[in-house]
Amino acid sequence: MGKKTIRVSDFSGRVLQPDDEATRVVVLEHPDLVAGPVQLDATPAEVESIDDAALDVAIVEIHDSHGGGDPRRVVLTASEFDAMATDTPMAQLLRTADRVRPPKTRRAAEKIDYGSIEHAGRPHRGRVTEEEARLVRERLDEVNKRLADSGVRQIDPADPEHAARYGFPTPD
Template identity: 85%
Template sequence: MGKKTIHVSDFTGQVLSPDDEVVRVVVLEHPDLVAGPVRLDATPVDVESIDDAALDVAVVEVHDRHGGGEPRRVVLTASEFDAMATDVPMAQLLRTAERVKPPKARRTAEKIDYGTIEHAGRPHRGRVTEEEARLVRDRLDEVNKRLADAGVRQVDPADPEHAARYGFPTAD
């Protein structure tokens, strides 16, 4: 018995042929997004107007007493943000403002063992061991549920990169 995977546009439900170009859209933030970023597949036509619909926005962090020690992230239109600068134009203010360095990534004291079901399939830079690949292949549903719950990309056996990384058969 064989399996056949049919790809469809997540936006329109249109069936995509193997020759169709697939556009990957990663939703990073949305009011209805509860478990972290997700991937949607689309056709170029589905997203051709996305740049025209884009808004000029300012994304800011507000560090005040209301966040309980954590900054609040706020998105507002660029024109609304620009209007807050009454002494000098916002463009000038932004050019002369003090630069903020991103926080340094912390090194974990323990090395993560991706050859265990708790970590198998998580994105990482290292080499995938045979044990990790076997766990991902044999327990794909369990791995993907854990990854989705953690808000991490899921393993897609139809994705050529994932197929090669975890040893899934490819349709050549």
């Protein structure tokens, strides 16, 4: 018995033919998004209007005493943000403002064991050990739930890259 993979547009439900081009849309932020970024498949025609509908926005973090000291992330139109600068034009302020450097990350003194169920399947640059691949194959639902809960991409056995990395059978 063989398997047949049928690709469909997540937007319209339209079946994509083998020679149809598919466009991958990664949703980074959305009010209904609960477990981190997700990807959707669409046809190029379905997403060609996205650029036209795009808004010019400013995304800012407000660091104050509200929210227990954690910064608040706010999205507003660029024109609303620009209007807040009343003395000097916002474009000039942004050119001359102090740069924010990302915080330095400390390397963990302890090496992460991706061959354990707590870390198996997490994205990493190193080689996937047979133990990690076995855990991912045998406990895929558990691994994907943990990855989703931590906002990390999930493993899709139908994805050729994931299939090769974790030893899933590839469709012929």
